[in-house]
Amino acid sequence: GAVVSQHPSWVICKSGTSVKIECRSLDFQATTMFWYRQFPKQSLMLMATSNEGSKATYEQGVEKDKFLINHASLTLSTLTVTSAHPEDSSFYICSASAGQRIAGFDEQFFGPGTRLTVL
Amino acid sequence: GENVEQHPSTLSVQEGDSAVIKCTYSDSASNYFPWYKQELGKRPQLIIDIRSNVGEKKDQRIAVTLNKTAKHFSLHITETQPEDSAVYFCAAWRSPLGFGNEKLTFGTGTRLTIIP
Numbered sequence: 461g462a463v464v465s466q467h468p469s470w471v472i473c474k475s476g477t478s479v480k481i482e483c484r485s486l487d488f489q490a491t492t493m494f495w496y497r498q499f500p501k502q503s504l505m506l507m508a509t510s511n512e513g514s515k516a517t518y519e520q521g522v523e524k525d526k527f528l529i530n531h532a533s534l535t536l537s538t539l540t541v542t543s544a545h546p547e548d549s550s551f552y553i554c555s556a557s558a559g560q561r562i563a564g565f566d567e568q569f570f571g572p573g574t575r576l577t578v579l
Numbered sequence: 580g581e582n583v584e585q586h587p588s589t590l591s592v593q594e595g596d597s598a599v600i601k602c603t604y605s606d607s608a609s610n611y612f613p614w615y616k617q618e619l620g621k622r623p624q625l626i627i628d629i630r631s632n633v634g635e636k637k638d639q640r641i642a643v644t645l646n647k648t649a650k651h652f653s654l655h656i657t658e659t660q661p662e663d664s665a666v667y668f669c670a671a672w673r674s675p676l677g678f679g680n681e682k683l684t685f686g687t688g689t690r691l692t693i694i695p
Contacts, residue, residue: 501688503668505685
C-alpha cells in the first residue's frame, strides 16, 4: 500500500518557539493532504486540507496564522506550529490521498504521527 | 456540518466472543464509511469500508452493515482475538461541493479490550 511518513516522530520544545512537522508521500503523488490533531484518548479532529500549490482550507476554529500549512509539492506538506504553547501539545497526524477517485472516494493514507510536547 | 456519534466508548469482550460497535451520522450526503483501527501511539489503519449503495460487507472476521435510512452503520468482529484490542474509529465521508472539498469526519472512538 501507499506509504506516508512524518518527521519528526516526536518533538519537545519550549513555549514560544515554532515547530515544523513534515509529511511526505513516499511512493505516490498526493494531490491532497490532510492535517489532524488528536488529544489523548480522543478522536482525530481535522485541522485543515491542503492541495498542492494552493492555500490550505482550515476547519472552523483552527487559527490559520498559528498553524501554517504549506503544500509545496505533490509529495510534501508541512505544518508549522508558530509560537507554540502547552495547550498545543498533541498528536499531529497527516494523511494523503492520491486522487484516484474510485466510486467517489480517495483513500487516505495516514502518516505515523508526530507527538508534540510544549513545555 | 457532519456529526458522527460512536458507541460504546469502551468495550470489553471475552476472547472468542463477538464485538459490535455502532455509529450514527447526520449528513445524508455522506456516501462512504470507513472503519479504522488505531493502536496506542500509532497511525489509524483502514480495516474495512462500505459505500452507500451497499448494505453489508464482510472480510473474514470483520463485517460492516449500513442502514442509510436510519443513518447508522455498525462494525462486527467475530471470534475476537487478543490482537483485536485497540481503539476503533468509524468515519463518514462527504463531498459537499464535488471533487476537491471532501473530508472525513471521525467518530469519537471505541476502546476495545479482548479478555484472554
